[in-house]
Each structure stands twice: as structure tokens, then as C-alpha cells.
Amino acid sequence: MAAAAGGDEVKLLGVWDSPFVNRVQIVLNLKGISYEYVEEDLHSKGELLLASNPVHKKVPVLIHNGKPIPESQVIVQYIDEAWRGTGPSLLPADPHERATSRFWAAYVDDKVGSPWFTILFARKTEEKMEAAVRAISAMETLEGAFGECSGGKPFFGGDGIGFVDVVLGSYLGWFVVIEKMIGVKLMDAARTLALAAWAERFRMADAVKGVLPEDVDKVLEFLQMFLDGMYNA
Numbered sequence: 001m002a003a004a005a006g007g008d009e010v011k012l013l014g015v016w017d018s019p020f021v022n023r024v025q026i027v028l029n030l031k032g033i034s035y036e037y038v039e040e041d042l043h044s045k046g047e048l049l050l051a052s053n054p055v056h057k058k059v060p061v062l063i064h065n066g067k068p069i070p071e072s073q074v075i076v077q078y079i080d081e082a083w084r085g086t087g088p089s090l091l092p093a094d095p096h097e098r099a100t101s102r103f104w105a106a107y108v109d110d111k112v113g114s115p116w117f118t119i120l121f122a123r124k125t126e127e128k129m130e131a132a133v134r135a136i137s138a139m140e141t142l143e144g145a146f147g148e149c150s151g152g153k154p155f156f157g158g159d160g161i162g163f164v165d166v167v168l169g170s171y172l173g174w175f176v177v178i179e180k181m182i183g184v185k186l187m188d189a190a191r192t193l194a195l196a197a198w199a200e201r202f203r204m205a206d207a208v209k210g211v212l213p214e215d216v217d218k219v220l221e222f223l224q225m226f227l228d229g230m231y232n233a
């Protein structure tokens with residue numbers, strides 16, 4: 001197992017194309033924490049995954065010195081606290097600003113993540129399109145949130161990537177995939193100019209490069225394999 005600074009043992013159970021896993025990888029990169037990555041097969045979940053996330057049986061799970069932490073937003077906040085002082089802070093120090101970051105991060109997974117899931121897994125095109133409309137409306141709200149949170153700086157977190165940046169940014173690779181799947185751009189500079197520019201900045205950050213899935217056909221092929229396995233189960 002890889003040893004992080006201070007002799008910590010850090011393991012991440014994940015799947016390569018999951019936005020929830022990718023956001024944890026980005027944060028580990030931002031903090032400069034070394035870790036062992038274990039790729040899971042979601043059709044045949046490993047014993048370690050089942051034992052470490054018995055409630056949801058989902059990835060990601062972070063295992064820090066033998067102790068499991070499930071749920072990506074919980075993991076990101078855990079890393080920020082457990083490695084306080086190592087690398088940048090993801091959440092602001094001010095309690096009201098922290099609460100505001102948590103509010104928007106929850107909003108992203110609720111209003112962008114849920115439609116993302118429907119677009120991937122709904123059988124009817126009509127349902128996928130309705131979900132895309134809901135996601136676009138959420139992006140318009142997030143354009144306003146970006147203006148308020150960033151205060152004119154490059155990221156929701158200000159000068160550097162923060163909690164809301166990693167939560168929303170982890171979907172960016174999938175936006176390109178969705179455009180190919182259903183022909184709808186969830187993020188479009190014509191509707192959300194500031195967010196489109198933010199997305200470019202986020203993708204270019206060192207901690208992000210190589211983490212988000214970029215090969216659209218590979219993602220679509222993997223998704224199809226997953227759906228086939230699910231329907232034939």
C-alpha cells in the first residue's frame with residue numbers, strides 16, 4: 001500500500017469513469033497525497049468494497065490507515081480535515097462560507113447528478129431529454145452561484161480549486177459524453193458564459209489533468225457493457 005506523508009496508508013476503491021471517484025482523485029492530487037488505487041468491477045464487487053461500504057456497496061471508498069470512509073462528498077471533506085495544512089484547503093475557514101460551499105455542493109449532486117444518472121440509465125429517450133432540461137436549468141442557477149462564490153476570482157473556491165469546484169468539475173468529462181449520446185450540450189457558453197470559462201480553467205489544472213475520462217467512445221463502450229450486464233443480470 002502506498003504511504004502518504006506521515007506514513008499514512010491510503011487506499012481508494014473506485015471505477016475509472018465515475019465522477020464521484022474522480023473528485024476524490026482530484027483532491028488527493030491537490031493535497032499531494034500518495035495512495036493505492038483499486039479498480040472495482042461493479043458487476044462483481046470485491047470483498048473489501050462490500051466490507052468497507054456495507055450500506056450502499058458503492059464506490060468511492062477511501063480507506064485511511066485501515067478505516068473506511070464512503071460517500072464522495074464525505075470523503076472530500078474528510079481529506080480536507082485529516083490533512084489540514086497539507087496542500088490547499090478545500091473549504092473556507094469562515095463558517096458561513098463553509099455552509100454556503102456545502103449548500104452548492106449538495107445542489108450539484110442533487111440537480112446535476114440526478115439528471116446525469118437518468119440520462120445514462122433511463123430506457124426512454126423522452127426521459128433522458130427531460131433530465132437534460134433539468135440539468136441545463138441547474139447550470140443556469142450555478143452560473144449565478146459562481147458569480148457570488150468566486151467574487152470575480154477564477155474558481156468557486158476563489159483563487160484556487162475548492163469544494164464546489166471539485167464536485168461540479170468531476171462531471172465535466174461526462175458532459176462531452178452526454179453530448180454525443182443525446183446531442184444536448186449541458187454546458188454551453190451561449191447560456192452560461194462564466195461557467196464555460198471556469199470549466200476550461202478547471203480542466204487545465206495539474207491536479208485534474210489525466211483524471212477525468214476524455215476518450216468519449218471508451219466511456220460509451222464501458223457504459224454499454226455495464227448496461228448489458230445490468231439488463232442481463
Ligand SMILES: N[C@@H](CCC(=O)N[C@@H](CS)C(=O)NCC(=O)O)C(=O)O
Nearest residue numbers: 018020042057058059060071072073
Ligand atoms: N452518493 C455516492 C454515489 C456513488 C455512486 O453512485 N457510485 C456508483 C459508481 S458511479 C456505484 O458504485 N454504483 C454501484 C451500484 O450502484 O451498485 C457518492 O457520492 O459517493
